[in-house]
Amino acid sequence: MDRRLPAADRAPVSRTSRPGGGLTRRSALGLAAGALAAPALAASPGGADTLRGTGALGVVVERATGSLVIVDQIARAAIGRVTELGDLSHASVVYSPDQRFAYVFGRDGGLSKVDILTGAIAARVIQSGNAIGGAISDDGRLVAVSNYEPGGVRVFDAETLAPVADIPTGSKTIGLVDAPGRRFVFSLWDAGETWIADFASSAPAITRIEGMGKNPYDALITGDGRRYITGLFGEDGLTALDLWESPPAPRRILSGYGRGEEPLPVYKMPHLEGWALAGERFVLPAIGRHEVLWVDARSLEEVGRTATHGQPVFAVARPGGRQVWVNFAHPLNDTVQVIDSASGEVVHTLNPGPAVLHMEFTARGHEVWVSVRDAGRVDVYDTGTFEKRAEIAAESPSGIFFTARAHRMGL
């Protein structure tokens, strides 16, 4: 294993010796020594006079300190830190189409636009009291945020973060995704509805779909932008929409997957975002159960299930779909399991450490980055050999977001 902190000896000499040229020797050593105070990393990762691409960059959310670490997937290292981003518990990130700007959605309603090349906050607004996630439109012009308090969705100009539209729903709003054609789709926890906001013309056209089920807690959109699937907390099943229909009709799927068994207490809601096709089927975390569910991608019928270590939080397919990596809810959250997609069997179990919160694959899936919150670390694993390739220090890391998300629907 290569314990690869952002060591100064790996940085090109020209960068460490050039005044104002980005990552300095002092700042890199500061992090290596465990000095995790915010100023330890240079704020300007690329340096204004250094040409570089962003395709292998990403950010790691430091949930407790309201900061982001900017990371380089090729160097397997932290290259900068951005602070003053507010309450980043449950924060998520989407990218501009040019992969330069990260839009950060904070729990406190803060929406920040971060330039990952310079480390500067290009724009920031406090758009509500309490937010839960966001999305960017397919043309990269609009950023939408879903809110718990006061509920509803607010939409902003991606360039300036000036307000564009306010869509009150009278309900906590969850499962916000982008859909093809400058549309956003989201669901209402309290009302059990899904709304489609179409921004093809200046005023948004809203389509309301009732009867989605009781307490939808999260949703996903398939990679082709066609199917929107909500998980239900208040019912034993999920609801699917075919966005190619107009208007789409809700269809219950996997009804009664618990088969009347009493569900276990749910200490953390699963996330559905990590959807990806694994062969002809996709995998979903079962809520209140120690298993994942396999669903036929065409018929949307259950075709199997795999018993897991705990209640799954994320079940994420490696790009290409050969494996599914699963992490778990408290108190079994020190473990990650790898399921072989072809056989549906658990083929490997890892114990990265206390509180594994998120996993992010490199764009072609050769490595996966795993945040281990209570160890203050992000671990990088080889997905072929399961060997740990690197560890990167971070303060209470949660979500990891690589720039390749810029070019994927629903992310």
Add this chain to the structure above:
Amino acid sequence: MPDWLARLALALAALPCAAMAGEVSPERAAALERLVVQDCGSCHGLTLKGGLGPDIGSEALAGTEPESLAAIILDGVPGTAMPPWRPLITEEDARWIADYLLRTERP
């Protein structure tokens, strides 16, 4: 005993336990404070100002009896997303958390 339950029992046994009824050790208190911030925070927000679950800051809870708060923590609220924590914590733990929530002022 199913494997997950065995592991859970093991994980809990590793935590420092209360020396006497009604009190928790300083180590246990630190573990419970972490549980409140990180795991209650999953739904109620890191600052406990609310999320999927309601605001559970001291201001919002003012006037609530600690006993009834402890009962909610232990047994959850049926029909909502609030789970019962009884499988993971003791009654003393729940009472400590209730007192902690009621007395801790947050910005």
